[in-house]
């Protein structure tokens with residue numbers, strides 16, 4: 372299905388999931404969609420493997436964690452959180468050297484906590500993993516320190532207006 376992109380989120384410098392200067396990272400892009408969900412798009416690499424050809428389960432967890440954790444900032448980019456708990460179900464192998472999509476959304480939110488769900492969708496539409504995460508809201512200076520600024524967190528614009536996400540099987 373094709374979704375209109377409302378906004379591309381900022382990226383970090385060194386983050387394992389989104390950092391553009393992390394040579395071993397996933398260099399993921401995050402897009403806020405018209406339906407209120409967030410999609411992460413990235414290309415898995417050989418060095419993200421556990422068994423040959425198969426992405427490490429911890430990498431899948433990191434992708435789902437960040438996608439759900441970022442979904443809370445749709446509409447208010449000053450809301451940040453730290454992960455309190457994260458539960459995954461690994462349903463199919465995530466291949467290395469493949470473009471994948473991670474979709475997340477917030478399911479519950481109050482002043483202190485938020486919860487969300489997400490899934491990794493392979494290019495053929497298979498759902499490879501699902502997750503439920505719980506996060507505690509926290510000001511960014513409490514998470515990352517007073518020095519957190521524009522050299523750590525910045526725009527990474529592109530001209531993507533629509534994203535086609537494989538139909539889930």
Ligand SMILES: CCCCCCCCCCCCCC(=O)SCCNC(=O)CCNC(=O)[C@H](O)C(C)(C)COP(=O)(O)OP(=O)(O)OC[C@H]1O[C@@H](n2cnc3c(N)ncnc32)[C@H](O)[C@@H]1OP(=O)(O)O
Pocket residue numbers: 382383384385386389436437438440441452453454455456483484505507523524
């Ligand atoms: C450059 C940027 C790069 C990338 C950025 C990407 C963007 C974002 C991506 C995000 C994705 C990546 C994100 C990451 O990778 S974050 C990295 C992984 N996570 C962490 O590091 C978190 C580590 N844990 C902690 O710091 C503490 O345990 C926290 C802060 C979570 C709680 O601390 P603490 O235990 O001291 O809490 P409190 O005593 O102050 O209690 C406060 C209140 O909270 C209630 N409570 C506590 N626990 C729970 C619970 N389990 N369920 C329900 N409620 C709970 C508690 O009852 C109390 O309520 P009340 O009694 O006041 O009513």
